[in-house]
Amino acid sequence: MPEFICRTCGTQYATTESPPSRCAICDEERQYIPETGQAWTTMEALRLSYRIGYRQYEPALLGLGMEPSFAIGQRALLVRHPEGNILWDAVSLVDDAAVTIVNALGGVRAIAISHPHYYSSMVEWSRAFGGVPVYVHAGDRQWCQRPDAAIRHWDGDRLTLADGVTLLHAGGHFAGATILHWRDGSAGRGALLTGDTIQVAGDRRTVSFMYSYPNFIPLPSSAIERIGALTAPLAFETVYGAWWDKYIPAGAHAVVQRGIERYLRVLSSR
């Protein structure tokens, strides 16, 4: 029996004989079911038509994502760390080539996920590297579709995964939305891995925030203020967002603070 994968959001579900009737993550106000209807695939089928592509952003930071693009075009990041590598977010496909390549780079010590639109095949990625823990904030517990002993629902505001690698609970887009601060990223100036909790905008010079991106639902000022208070004390030069080309290579701390100020200014104007 397979673990069906939603074609729209890329989430892999628990083992079932036939596909679930609906994808709980898509059939919700932040996502959508396409006009053509709910569609499913399997890992076996994905392996026939897709592969993993790579991009090295920094010597110790590798992006990996499916080619051609699948679901919402998720891209994961491998933070190479002396204590063991951290996989930030995941994608729906796990193939032998990716496992061989990542193992040659030292394997994976832990997986951390920003929010439910990046759950994809996180359990399969864990199993490919010996069942390493998958850190998902407890605020999003209800969205996990494939329960597994590897999933650790962490609670609270921050969690240290390795020296200089810290998960921070940001909220906003999802109740449990998480960002990752990597102290040694960007040549020691610090990097912030944000998924789309802090969204790198189309101009790649600003950031913005939404409760739903496809359905254009904004966030209240309280959520933006919380993200502002969380990020202001952090040292970071670079922000890596949710997709291949969505990153701000330099001056990102000021960019994030300006993005927060702009959003709050718009909300308070009449």
Ligand SMILES: [Zn+2]
């Ligand atoms: Zn879905």
